[in-house]
Amino acid sequence: MCKICHLENRAHRAQLSRRGLLRFFGTVTAGVVLTGTADAKEMKAPPKPQNVVSPDAALELLMDGNERYVDGISRRHDFKHEREALVGGQNPYAGILSCADSRIAPEYAFDSGRGDLFVCRVAGNFANSDTIASMEYAVAMLSTPLIMVLGHDSCGAVSATSKSLKDNTTLPGHLPSLVKSITPAVNAVAGKPGDLLDNAIRQNVIDNVAKLKTATPILSEAVEQRKLKVVGGIYKLRNGRIDMIVW
Ligand SMILES: [Zn+2]
16 A cells, blocks of 8 residues: 555545544544545634643643642632533543552543543553543543553552462452453562562553553554643652652
8 A cells, every 4th residue: 555545545544543532422522633524614713712722731630739739739629610611521731541440530630620531540540442532532532632651659569460460360250351451560660670560560560651642543643743742750658759760
């Protein structure tokens, strides 16, 4: 296939996937950039115009919010008026894939309001089909320009995976499914210098940033078109600071 046909096919596939999402989810709720009159008619003004930002500006918003949170000067949020403004739609400036650990709470950690963050949480903050699909929705339908994979120190899910592999035991219930998803990161750092758990937590973030970036066709193409950045950070339990490790 010649390069032009290849690019046209990809553009067509991307258009189809957006149309498919539109059919599935109904009317566009925020400033999604689509071509064609039919799609344009379905656009509505974003409820939070201040959230229509570049990927780099979105990262700055996150990190400024984290600084306020660390310093103990989080903003007071007027949830009553925010609720009312968001009845008709949403345009979050960042998607966060974080651990389910009760101490993390991305909305607090980034001092954000309602409608600012599109958050998926699972113990061990790994990307699977469901979390990738959720982020696809955020990017394709809500024009979210940034995704952050957010790990944290002393992660119980990574620690349990590491212990299960070391002792060669099978955890009860559905936990083996979680272990399976985190195992590649633990194996990748085996025998490396430094603390095994810290290294595995870090590797798990790096791996899942790569997984989201290369998830075809929606996320990978948004990255290629520079409409989306996928970054990774680690939340420190002691002071709440988020250290960027992939950006
Ligand atoms: Zn955790």
